Each structure stands twice: as structure tokens, then as C-alpha cells.
Amino acid sequence: MGKEMKKTFVEKVLNGKQGEIVEVSPDFILSHDNTRAIRDKFLKLGIDRIKDNKKPVIVLDHTIPAANEKYASNHKIIREFVNEQGIEYFYDINSKGGICHQVLSEKGFALPGAIILGADSHTTTYGAFGAFSAGIGRSEVAALWAMDSIWLRVPESIKIVIHGKPRPYISAKDIVLYIIGKIKADGALYKSIEFSGNVVEEMSIASRMVLTNMAAEMGAKNAYIMPDKKTLDYVDSIHKKAFIPVYPDEGCDYERVLEFDVSEIEPQVAFPHNVDNVRSIEDAEGIEVNQVLLGTCTNGRLEDLSRAAQVISGRRVSEHVRFLVIPASWEIYRQALKQGILSTLIDAGAVILNSGCGPCLGAHMGILAKGEKVASTSNRNFKGRMGSTEAEIYLVSPETAAATAIEGKIANPRKYL
Amino acid sequence: MQIKGHIFKYGDDINTDVIFPGRYTYVSMSSEELATHALEDLDPLFSKEVRKGDVIVAGKNFGMGSSREQAATSLVACGIGAIIAKSFSRIFFRNAINNGLLVIIQKDVYDIAEKNDLVEIDTENGIIKVNGKVFPFSPYPAHLMDIIEAGGLLNLVKRKLHEGS
Numbered sequence: 001m002g003k004e005m006k007k008t009f010v011e012k013v014l015n016g017k018q019g020e021i022v023e024v025s026p027d028f029i030l031s032h033d034n035t036r037a038i039r040d041k042f043l044k045l046g047i048d049r050i051k052d053n054k055k056p057v058i059v060l061d062h063t064i065p066a067a068n069e070k071y072a073s074n075h076k077i078i079r080e081f082v083n084e085q086g087i088e089y090f091y092d093i094n095s096k097g098g099i100c101h102q103v104l105s106e107k108g109f110a111l112p113g114a115i116i117l118g119a120d121s122h123t124t125t126y127g128a129f130g131a132f133s134a135g136i137g138r139s140e141v142a143a144l145w146a147m148d149s150i151w152l153r154v155p156e157s158i159k160i161v162i163h164g165k166p167r168p169y170i171s172a173k174d175i176v177l178y179i180i181g182k183i184k185a186d187g188a189l190y191k192s193i194e195f196s197g198n199v200v201e202e203m204s205i206a207s208r209m210v211l212t213n214m215a216a217e218m219g220a221k222n223a224y225i226m227p228d229k230k231t232l233d234y235v236d237s238i239h240k241k242a243f244i245p246v247y248p249d250e251g252c253d254y255e256r257v258l259e260f261d262v263s264e265i266e267p268q269v270a271f272p273h274n275v276d277n278v279r280s281i282e283d284a285e286g287i288e289v290n291q292v293l294l295g296t297c298t299n300g301r302l303e304d305l306s307r308a309a310q311v312i313s314g315r316r317v318s319e320h321v322r323f324l325v326i327p328a329s330w331e332i333y334r335q336a337l338k339q340g341i342l343s344t345l346i347d348a349g350a351v352i353l354n355s356g357c358g359p360c361l362g363a364h365m366g367i368l369a370k371g372e373k374v375a376s377t378s379n380r381n382f383k384g385r386m387g388s389t390e391a392e393i394y395l396v397s398p399e400t401a402a403a404t405a406i407e408g409k410i411a412n413p414r415k416y417l
Numbered sequence: 418m419q420i421k422g423h424i425f426k427y428g429d430d431i432n433t434d435v436i437f438p439g440r441y442t443y444v445s446m447s448s449e450e451l452a453t454h455a456l457e458d459l460d461p462l463f464s465k466e467v468r469k470g471d472v473i474v475a476g477k478n479f480g481m482g483s484s485r486e487q488a489a490t491s492l493v494a495c496g497i498g499a500i501i502a503k504s505f506s507r508i509f510f511r512n513a514i515n516n517g518l519l520v521i522i523q524k525d526v527y528d529i530a531e532k533n534d535l536v537e538i539d540t541e542n543g544i545i546k547v548n549g550k551v552f553p554f555s556p557y558p559a560h561l562m563d564i565i566e567a568g569g570l571l572n573l574v575k576r577k578l579h580e581g582s
């Protein structure tokens with residue numbers, strides 16, 4: 001009897017048993033530049049008001065400022081729609097915004113126990129704060145705007161325990177790439193992942209966000225990290241609404257428990273063209289690259305920029321490399337400016353771009369030509385993702401990105417830290 | 418809802434590229450045209466042989482890969498009544514239901530069903546009958562059946578909104 005009563009995080013937050021289908025009404029609904037397409041579907045429903053205009057959070061980030069007229073008119077239609085509907089939470093192209101997942105995190109939408117659904121696959125990120133957050137389709141966002149409720153299947157849970165003492169030049173990105181390399185891109189298909197273990201406990205909020213962001217690349221529906229004092233301190237002064245943290249019961253029913261000791265790992269690299277094509281850096285060292293990208297919703301936070309600056313401080317970016325740096329939000333941009341991180345990077349030869357997705361999805365600002373190679377801190381290296389289908393994307397940590405920028409070829413950051 | 422039809426059987430990991438080829442994803446098509454390309458790269462005869470109400474039986478991870486909604490809508494367009502698989506990829510599963518396509522997770526049907534066998538599905542009672550055997554599955558809750566019976570999520574939402582007003 002006792003055993004049946006114990007619940008996983010998702011069973012509690014969604015109020016249903018594994019495998020059951022439940023109706024939920026989310027706290028917030030994310031959309032970005034795709035808001036235009038969603039609006040078109042919404043208007044076809046034949047109504048003119050969003051049911052609860054305090055729920056949509058709309059962030060322009062994918063192609064900002066507009067790269068051409070098509071994007072510009074897209075943005076314009078979104079602004080008009082936001083005004084018509086009186087949508088309160090709109091982050092336009094200005095110094096309050098940035099990449100959607102960073103904006104929702106630092107503006108107090110990502111909260112323990114909250115339910116956040118978004119028309120973006122990396123909506124999983126907010127699990128770093130103990131939220132339930134998952135990506136959904138565009139029709140579903142339109143339906144949510146109209147009805148304020150949607151069906152979800154309560155997933156089974158996988159517990160991933162990360163322990164050990166990682167080497168000082170190893171970051172959360174190396175750890176999560178290492179895990180994806182082991183369990184593969186479908187290793188957590190449709191599952192809820194709960195990350196735990198001493199390594200996760202010791203991680204900063206920014207590092208935890210790397211884990212939950214990349215959980216999407218294991219096929220997971222959502223990812224979760226138990227909120228602790230660090231989490232509560234972070235959201236304390238920023239939260240947009242009241243919240244109640246939700247914790248799994250001890251002894252609850254996990255489909256699998258996977259343990260990883262990361263004490264011995266070296267920096268990890270995901271080779272083209274799959275995120276799970278992961279090898280240790282020795283296999284990648286010496287591969288020449290044309291571009292290095294430091295940024296995106298995976299690795300564009302202050303600690304990422306600051307670690308990269310530490311590596312590159314007093315050195316020069318190789319003449320053969322374009323080193324592009326994109327702070328994940330304007331808040332981060334400002335802090336990096338104040339702390340002198342940006343000037344360290346610029347002095348070394350980096351180009352700082354405005355906050356947004358940039359070349360991550362291949363739309364603008366740093367597209368790759370045929371035959372070019374990039375070392376990127378982003379989360380996807382599918383063929384053609386950043387431009388030419390004949391370009392190659394190697395996914396790395398911020399530390400490895402900076403070392404690579406110095407040498408012009410993929411390099412282990414160990415000797416610089 | 419009662420579904421009765423013949424079986425098409427496929428294996429594990431049927432990905433969205435073979436269900437609906439990437440070369441057509443950005444071409445806008447009528448539903449008749451969509452139907453002619455369903456499963457084209459896996460089973461070129463499928464779109465010619467399939468009849469309304471037929472059922473696909475498959476192994477694990479049906480619909481893996483890209484999120485293209487046409488993977489579900491092309492199967493709806495050619496009249497597929499249901500898909501019974503050991504498991505589905507998450508986005509395909511949602512796309513299917515939200516486009517009115519019944520997808521059933523049932524692990525045992527696969528082993529005894531063969532191509533062209535007659536299958537009957539009773540969604541109210543959660544029963545699949547094939548080759549004289551009866552297999553239970555957890556019936557969908559009523560509101561999910563409503564989506565399927567309405568022919569998809571947006572149709573249902575539209576109906577509800579207009580009933581309400």
C-alpha cells in the first residue's frame with residue numbers, strides 16, 4: 001500500500017498517475033517569433049480574445065533585429081496582436097529582452113512547481129528551477145490561448161544521478177554531453193528526467209540550466225532539479241506569481257535510475273551531425289575551425305562568458321577564426337560589461353553580437369558556408385542547422401570554445417585554466 | 418467509437434522521414450495529394466492498397482524524428498483508422514491525437530498480427546480484437562476521445578467556443 005502512495009515529481013505536479021492523460025491549465029505559455037503563425041491559427045478559431053491574457057509570454061529572439069522584410073513584417077504583426085490582446089508579458093527588441101529561455105528564467109516566470117508550456121523544444125530549461133515545463137506544437141498554443149487548458153500524458157520518470165568530483169576545467173556542458181553520448185538521443189524518449197546527485201547540488205543555477213536545456217536532446221518531455229536554497233534565493237525577488245515548490249516522494253516509482261561518475265571525464269565534443277555522436281576531446285583536438293560561437297540558450301550566461309574570458313584573457317583569437325559571442329540576454333550583457341568580461345573578450349579579438357538566437361538556428365548573424373566548420377556552445381548540430389548542409393558543427397563547452405578560438409583548432413582548455 | 422479494418426504491419430523505429438518524406442514538407446498540398454505520399458519511402462504500395470478504417474500495427478518508437486505534422490495528417494488523409502504500436506515518439510503521439518488520429522499503445526498485438534488480418538477496435542471498452550484474441554488497452558479519457566471524434570484539436574476548440582457563445 002505504502003508504495004502506491006509515493007509519487008514522482010510529474011505525478012504530483014500534473015496530478016495523475018504515470019501513463020494517465022490529464023487536463024492542465026498552465027501558469028505561463030511561451031511563444032517567440034513563431035507567435036505570428038500561432039496567431040493565424042488562433043484567428044481561424046473564430047474568436048477574438050485570448051482567454052487569459054496574463055498567461056502568454058512572448059519574446060522576440062529568433063531573428064532580431066529583423067534580417068529582412070519578411071521577418072520585419074512578422075514582428076510587426078506580432079506587435080499589433082500583442083496590443084490588440086492587451087498581452088502583458090511581451091519582450092520586444094530592446095535592452096530588457098534576450099533569448100526566450102533566459103528571459104523567462106531571469107524575469108521570474110520559471111518558478112518551482114509552476115507549469116509552463118511553450119512552442120519551443122527547449123522549454124524543458126525551466127526544470128532547473130523545479131518547474132514542469134515542456135514543448136508543445138503551434139496548434140496547441142493556439143488552443144491554449146483560446147481554452148486555457150490542454151491534455152498531457154503523465155510521463156514515466158528516469159532519475160539521473162551525477163556524482164564525483166569533476167576536474168576544474170569541466171563544465172555542465174561536458175557532463176551533459178557525456179550523458180547524452182551514453183544514453184543516446186532517444187534515451188529518455190517521452191520521459192521526465194529528474195537530475196540529482198552531489199554534482200547537481202553543487203552546481204550554480206546557470207549550470208543546472210545547461211542540464212535541463214539539453215534534456216530535450218535526449219528526447220525528454222521535461223526535466224527537473226529539486227529546488228533548494230540557491231533556487232529560492234534566485235527567484236525570491238523576481239517571481240511573477242506565488243508558487244509552491246513540488247518535490248518527488250522518496251522511494252517513488254522510477255522507470256530507471258542511471259548513475260554517472262564524472263570525476264574522470266575530459267572535455268566532451270559532439271561531432272557532426274548528431275548530438276549523441278559524442279567523443280572525448282582527444283579525438284577532436286586539432287580539427288581546424290573557421291568560426292567559434294559562444295552563446296545561445298544553452299551557454300550564453302554570465303558564468304559561461306566569464307569562464308571563456310578567463311581562458312582567453314591576455315591571449316589572441318587565431319587569425320583564421322571568427323569568434324562570435326552572444327550574451328543570452330541584455331541583463332547578462334550589462335553585467336558582463338560592468339565586470340569587464342566583454343572588454344577582455346573584445347581585446348582578444350572576439351565580436352560581440354546583440355542578444356538573441358543569432359546563428360544558432362541558421363537564420364542570420366554568422367551563417368556558415370559550404371565546407372566550413374564551427375565549434376559552438378549551442379545544443380544542436382544537425383546537418384544544415386547553422387547554414388550550409390555541407391558545414392560541420394561541433395558542440396562544445398564555453399571553456400573548450402575559448403581554447404579553440406585561441407588555437408584555431410579544437411583544443412582542450414586544461415592548459416589555460 | 419468502433420474501428421474495423423485490415424492491418425498493415427511495420428517494425429520498430431518507423432521515423433517521420435519515411436512516413437512523410439522531408440522533400441515535401443515545405444510544399445503545400447491538398448489532402449488527396451498528402452495521402453499519395455504517406456509511407457512512400459517505406460512501402461510504395463501502401464497508398465494504393467489502403468482503405469478507409471485500416472489499421473497500422475508497429476513496433477516501438479513509431480514516429481521518431483522530426484516534428485512535422487504531415488506525418489500524422491498524411492495518414493489521416495489516406496483513411497487510417499488507428500495505429501497500434503509498442504510505443505510512440507512523443508511529438509508524433511501528440512500530433513496524431515491533435516489531428517484526430519487514434520494512436521494506441523499496446524505491446525502484445527504486434528506479435529500475433531500479420532498483414533491483412535482483420536482487426537476491430539472498441540474505444541469505449543478499450544478492446545482490440547484480432548485473430549480471435551482480445552487485447553485490452555487503457556481507454557482514452559472522454560475529453561481526449563472528443564478530440565479524436567471531432568477530427569482534431571482545433572476543430573474541437575472551435576466547436577466548444579461556438580457552443581459556449
Ligand code: SF4
Nearest residue numbers: 099296297357360361
Ligand atoms: S538559442 Fe537556439 S536553441 Fe535556444 S531558443 Fe534560440 S534557436 Fe532555439
